[in-house]
Amino acid sequence: MIKFLDKTRKVSGKVSVQKQIVTTFLILLLGFGLGVFAKFLDGVPSNKLPLFLEWLDITNFFGRFAVWEFVAVAVAVFSKSPLKAGINVFSFFIGMLFGYYLYCRIFAGFYPDTSYLVTWLIYTVISPFLAFVCWYARGRGAVAIGISAVLIAIFCNMAFTLNPQDFHVTYWLEFVLWLASIGILYRDVKQTGLSFLISVPVAFALEYTGFLGFLY
Numbered sequence: 001m002i003k004f005l006d007k008t009r010k011v012s013g014k015v016s017v018q019k020q021i022v023t024t025f026l027i028l029l030l031g032f033g034l035g036v037f038a039k040f041l042d043g044v045p046s047n048k049l050p051l052f053l054e055w056l057d058i059t060n061f062f063g064r065f066a067v068w069e070f071v072a073v074a075v076a077v078f079s080k081s082p083l084k085a086g087i088n089v090f091s092f093f094i095g096m097l098f099g100y101y102l103y104c105r106i107f108a109g110f111y112p113d114t115s116y117l118v119t120w121l122i123y124t125v126i127s128p129f130l131a132f133v134c135w136y137a138r139g140r141g142a143v144a145i146g147i148s149a150v151l152i153a154i155f156c157n158m159a160f161t162l163n164p165q166d167f168h169v170t171y172w173l174e175f176v177l178w179l180a181s182i183g184i185l186y187r188d189v190k191q192t193g194l195s196f197l198i199s200v201p202v203a204f205a206l207e208y209t210g211f212l213g214f215l216y
Helices: 003-007 019-040 053-055 058-064 066-077 081-110 114-139 142-157 172-182 187-209
Strands: none
Touching: 019 058, 019 066, 019 081, 053 058, 066 081, 066 114, 066 142, 066 172, 081 114, 114 142, 142 172, 142 187
């Protein structure tokens, strides 16, 4: 399996262990900071936020899954190797969970619902394996096109209601993430165009099977 994927994207030059550790630590801090920020937003009425953040509906945005998936995919595809992608994404989610629940304990005085915690723990445990595969999305060839198409389709599915009789943008910030996902997965016009075209039927398949219903 690994040898097969290695034909899709090659690991670029060596990076010192010290730099790798620093990078992973910074990603851990990013997750921690976003986790604290997300929980902080939970406890602040939207009309108490600066007008710009209220207009962006930032509280609802960080309460949805798309933003966390986007950051994880970005971290994965821009890591130096598939192994580093797994480590970095796992560190991001560990940091996010720690920040979120530490804020709950210190400032809110309670822990969130256990089922909510279990759900995020499951995401965290499987995230290194998903990140390992996602890393190859910025490679070359059919496998990279396929992985990119699935990722773009997932963001498309979260951004739009794919009902031909009622097609519309579900949430405009997730529409932005859909466009951004195409940007971070871009390799060249031909390959990205193929990924985009394939993502359309995949997105409709996800919509009508309800496969991603657990994300909403």
